[in-house]
Amino acid sequence: MLSYLLRRLLGAIPLLLGILTLIFFVVHLAPGDPATRFVGPNVPPEVVEQIRRNLGLDRPLHEQYVKWLWSFVRGDFGFSFTAGQPIVNLLPGILWNTVQLTLVSMVMIFAIGMLIGIVQAVRQYSLADNVLTFVALFFYSMPSFWFALMLVLVLSLKAGQNGWPIQFPASGMMSVDYEYLPLGGKIVDRLRHLALPAIALGIGSAAGVARYMRGAMLEVIHQDFIRTARAKGLSERRVIFKHALRNALIPIITLLGLYLPFLLSGAVLVETIFSWPGMGRAVVSAILERDYPMVMAGSFVIAALVVLGNLLSDLLYAVVDPRIRND
Amino acid sequence: MTSLARVRAAARGALGLAALALAACGGGDDGREQGKAPRDGQPQRGGTAVIAEVTDIANPMPVTWHGGLDADMMDVMYMGLTAQRWGDGRLVFLHSDRNPYALSWHHEFVGPDSTAIRYRMRSALKWSDGHPITAHDVVWTYAMYADTATASPRLENVALIDSVKAENDSTVVFHFKRRYPGMMFDSGLNIAPRHVYQGTPPAQLMQHPVFSRMQDLVVSGPFKVGAYQSGTQLTLVPNPYFPVRPRLDRIVIRRIPETTTRFVELQNGTVDLARGAPFDVVAQLRRTRPDLGWERERLRYWEFVAFNRRTFPPFADREVRRALTLAVNIPEIRRSLRMEEFTTHAVGPYAPIFKDLYDPRALPPPPFDAQEAARILESRGWRDTDGDGIREKDGRPLRFTMITNQGNQRRADVATMLQRYWRAVGVDMRPRILEFGTFQELMIGKKEYEAALGSWGVQLTPDITPLWRPDSPFNIVGFDDAQAQALMDQALAAPTEQEANPRWRAAAERIVQDHPYLWLYFYDNVTGRSARLRGVKVDSYGAYQNTWEWWVSGEARRAPGAAADTGAPKDTAK
Numbered sequence: 025m026l027s028y029l030l031r032r033l034l035g036a037i038p039l040l041l042g043i044l045t046l047i048f049f050v051v052h053l054a055p056g057d058p059a060t061r062f063v064g065p066n067v068p069p070e071v072v073e074q075i076r077r078n079l080g081l082d083r084p085l086h087e088q089y090v091k092w093l094w095s096f097v098r099g100d101f102g103f104s105f106t107a108g109q110p111i112v113n114l115l116p117g118i119l120w121n122t123v124q125l126t127l128v129s130m131v132m133i134f135a136i137g138m139l140i141g142i143v144q145a146v147r148q149y150s151l152a153d154n155v156l157t158f159v160a161l162f163f164y165s166m167p168s169f170w171f172a173l174m175l176v177l178v179l180s181l182k183a184g185q186n187g188w189p190i191q192f193p194a195s196g197m198m199s200v201d202y203e204y205l206p207l208g209g210k211i212v213d214r215l216r217h218l219a220l221p222a223i224a225l226g227i228g229s230a231a232g233v234a235r236y237m238r239g240a241m242l243e244v245i246h247q248d249f250i251r252t253a254r255a256k257g258l259s260e261r262r263v264i265f266k267h268a269l270r271n272a273l274i275p276i277i278t279l280l281g282l283y284l285p286f287l288l289s290g291a292v293l294v295e296t297i298f299s300w301p302g303m304g305r306a307v308v309s310a311i312l313e314r315d316y317p318m319v320m321a322g323s324f325v326i327a328a329l330v331v332l333g334n335l336l337s338d339l340l341y342a343v344v345d346p347r348i349r350n351d
Numbered sequence: 352m353t354s355l356a357r358v359r360a361a362a363r364g365a366l367g368l369a370a371l372a373l374a375a376c377g378g379g380d381d382g383r384e385q386g387k388a389p390r391d392g393q394p395q396r397g398g399t400a401v402i403a404e405v406t407d408i409a410n411p412m413p414v415t416w417h418g419g420l421d422a423d424m425m426d427v428m429y430m431g432l433t434a435q436r437w438g439d440g441r442l443v444f445l446h447s448d449r450n451p452y453a454l455s456w457h458h459e460f461v462g463p464d465s466t467a468i469r470y471r472m473r474s475a476l477k478w479s480d481g482h483p484i485t486a487h488d489v490v491w492t493y494a495m496y497a498d499t500a501t502a503s504p505r506l507e508n509v510a511l512i513d514s515v516k517a518e519n520d521s522t523v524v525f526h527f528k529r530r531y532p533g534m535m536f537d538s539g540l541n542i543a544p545r546h547v548y549q550g551t552p553p554a555q556l557m558q559h560p561v562f563s564r565m566q567d568l569v570v571s572g573p574f575k576v577g578a579y580q581s582g583t584q585l586t587l588v589p590n591p592y593f594p595v596r597p598r599l600d601r602i603v604i605r606r607i608p609e610t611t612t613r614f615v616e617l618q619n620g621t622v623d624l625a626r627g628a629p630f631d632v633v634a635q636l637r638r639t640r641p642d643l644g645w646e647r648e649r650l651r652y653w654e655f656v657a658f659n660r661r662t663f664p665p666f667a668d669r670e671v672r673r674a675l676t677l678a679v680n681i682p683e684i685r686r687s688l689r690m691e692e693f694t695t696h697a698v699g700p701y702a703p704i705f706k707d708l709y710d711p712r713a714l715p716p717p718p719f720d721a722q723e724a725a726r727i728l729e730s731r732g733w734r735d736t737d738g739d740g741i742r743e744k745d746g747r748p749l750r751f752t753m754i755t756n757q758g759n760q761r762r763a764d765v766a767t768m769l770q771r772y773w774r775a776v777g778v779d780m781r782p783r784i785l786e787f788g789t790f791q792e793l794m795i796g797k798k799e800y801e802a803a804l805g806s807w808g809v810q811l812t813p814d815i816t817p818l819w820r821p822d823s824p825f826n827i828v829g830f831d832d833a834q835a836q837a838l839m840d841q842a843l844a845a846p847t848e849q850e851a852n853p854r855w856r857a858a859a860e861r862i863v864q865d866h867p868y869l870w871l872y873f874y875d876n877v878t879g880r881s882a883r884l885r886g887v888k889v890d891s892y893g894a895y896q897n898t899w900e901w902w903v904s905g906e907a908r909r910a911p912g913a914a915a916d917t918g919a920p921k922d923t924a925k
Contacts, residue, residue, distance in 0.1 A: 055789040065807070067506075117580070301580075301582035301583045312786070
């Protein structure tokens with residue numbers, strides 16, 4: 025297993041370098057110039073040229089690439105043009121923000137999605153199955169940015185205006201006096217701020233997981249070993265959760281590998297609406313502002329996390345299916 | 352060559368480019384609309400104000416800042432020899448007796464032709480780390496402004512400064528190459544702490560390590576950085592060494608880029624000031640939330656259609672450009688898009704906020720006259736010969752592409768209306784919406800566009816040469832008029848405003864007569880304000896000009912957006 029892990033990790037290195045090289049040339053060759061953010065009618069052209077020199081943008085592209093690559097392999101991601109700080113100072117914070125949001129979303133996606141899928145499979149063609157199918161399709165087909173805005177308007181604005189017992193913050197990661205809260209208060213405060221973005225990000229995917237789970241469970245619960253389990257006199261709960269669920273999990277674990285990159289990088293709109301300073305927003309802002317070092321660093325982190333996510337899902341296969349483990 | 356001081360105001364005007372992306376704005380003579388927010392009551396100490404901003408800080412240092420929130424933070428963090436403010440239609444320069452933000456208490460013009468200014472600085476002033484603020488800080492800061500390696504956006508401001516000398520710790524003399532109207536402005540730029548930055552090579556100033564630890568920034572203004580989370584939140588706390596004790600305990604600036612969310616937070620009471628209000632949001636919230644106030648930075652942006660005569664030959668004909676102007680009903684655009692209150696029909700480069708330069712009698716708004724537009728086009732040989740509704744000349748249809756940037760609904764709406772107006776006189780305009788960076792590069796960098804819908808920030812100084820000098824990179828329309836250039840040169844060479852202003856006005860007239868742009872409107876930048884925050888002065892100068900006077904009312908002292916039952920230090924009402 026260890027050598028397998030090592031093989032996969034070593035194999036990821038050329039893959040990541042290839043991805044980053046491609047991104048480097050694409051972003052540098054795309055229209056737009058990082059120095060234009062310093063440009064204004066009152067800024068003389070020679071100042072803009074000097075800024076370009078100070079940022080190293082006056083060098084030929086291949087030279088910039090070699091310089092970037094050399095810095096990169098030494099762990100130096102460079103200096104963000106827009107944030108005015110070394111990227112190594114910024115990235116851990118942004119990554120941690122994303123990990124928080126992603127983890128909560130993932131838990132929500134799989135907990136809710138699997139539960140709904142199981143209920144639907146166990147009660148196939150019942151009223152509950154039909155209603156849940158409708159609800160799942162409704163959320164599955166809803167654009168996340170629209171749903172996010174609706175959440176803000178209903179669960180934050182209207183909840184406040186109508187004095188509902190629960191009102192969620194519309195944006196940000198914490199209250200303004202977060203630093204003065206006790207530990208428990210900090211956790212609650214963070215969870216309150218996480219609620220709406222996590223729901224907006226996860227609800228569509230949870231609906232998708234529910235559909236997959238239903239299909240996988242239906243396939244499993246009609247198999248002979250389930251009948252045998254029931255014939256042995258096992259409780260229905262044990263049959264479903266121990267025997268059927270475990271065997272239905274493999275396609276769901278595949279989804280984990282698929283959803284992780286989506287959640288890490290595809291949460292741009294949700295992060296923007298809720299002012300959640302995560303990776304997606306950071307990378308897209310960097311692309312729009314032509315903040316090349318930030319684009320490269322962000323892309324590397326996302327690509328690395330995708331590789332790790334896929335590795336994780338492969339490992340989970342082995343956990344749930346001993347046959348894969350033995351192979 | 353230009354000599355007038357400008358940059359601070361220029362970037363304060365968000366440099367046109369930042370403005371290109373903005374959608375928002377606001378009006379009112381003193382920039383303030385009361386709403387039904389209570390305005391009376393005695394100012395009180397203590398409390399927290401929370402502000403929702405679109406952008407974040409990046410490089411809040413006088414020499415190197417280049418736009419965004421950094422521009423506003425200059426009014427919060429760094430003093431200059433004089434406090435520059437907007438008063439009676441022009442920039443005014445105040446000493447410490449009238450504004451605590453000024454480092455000097457007196458100035459005098461000296462030298463044979465009054466080509467030098469001696470400033471006498473207040474004694475006992477200190478930076479936020481306790482170091483004294485001296486004339487040597489001024490000398491060092493101006494040396495950095497002038498050093499080309501620093502790449503300071505304010506390099507042009509010091510072009511006519513010959514030398515800056517400290518006579519002693521509290522007296523500094525600026526020697527200028529000649530006398531000109533902008534001497535006070537140019538010598539009033541924000542001053543940086545020499546003892547913090549002087550060991551850093553000028554080319555590295557922008558990447559000084561202190562920008563990675565914002566709470567260590569050494570400042571002179573009323574507030575310093577208490578805490579900073581990049582991209583999220585900036586907490587400002589009072590600078591104990593500022594001559595006046597700020598009334599607030601904290602100002603928390605939250606970055607909320609999404610407009611809907613920003614104004615939901617204002618309605619929720621979780622922020623006190625929300626910047627960049629779209630006009631339709633203001634109209635809607637006035638009905639539903641009459642308690643909110645609306646502050647206006649008046650007419651700080653100018654929306655236009657640029658006609659590029661370099662790339663689209665028909666635009667080389669002044670009469671064609673005039674016809675396109677006459678064909679557009681600008682009052683109807685303003686009315687239809689419900690922005691009459693926040694906009695003023697633009698005619699010429701000077702906004703109505705300039706008392707000495709805006710001249711509505713000399714430059715009245717051109718009337719909407721589609722018939723006259725059609726007649727002009729006809730007379731210039733543009734006729735619809737094939738009956739398709741589009742005019743042609745020498746077999747070429749009068750058809751062009753107008754670029755604009757995405758993410759701005761107002762501009763998309765204006766583009767649609769322009770298309771209709773021009774189509775009515777036989778001109779086929781095709782809008783093309785581009786990603787902002789690409790739009791910027793095509794319009795300003797490469798100038799590879801036919802027409803462009805965008806906006807410039809309005810500078811607070813009279814110098815208009817950056818947009819109109821033939822060799823300027825910002826002359827995006829290819830304007831080249833010898834008489835206008837001569838007038839601008841004379842204005843720049845004039846020693847006093849009284850001599851310069853008539854020439855600026857005459858140059859503006861020449862420019863308008865050329866119809867290089869379709870002048871649409873000047874518009875306001877509007878900020879929503881909660882009823883609990885008082886004492887905020889907003890005008891064309893900016894929104895952060897008197898933060899030490901801000902206060903929150905006693906009945907609402909808990910910080911907006913605060914979690915319940917915290918162990919936070921209670922706001923100290925005194």
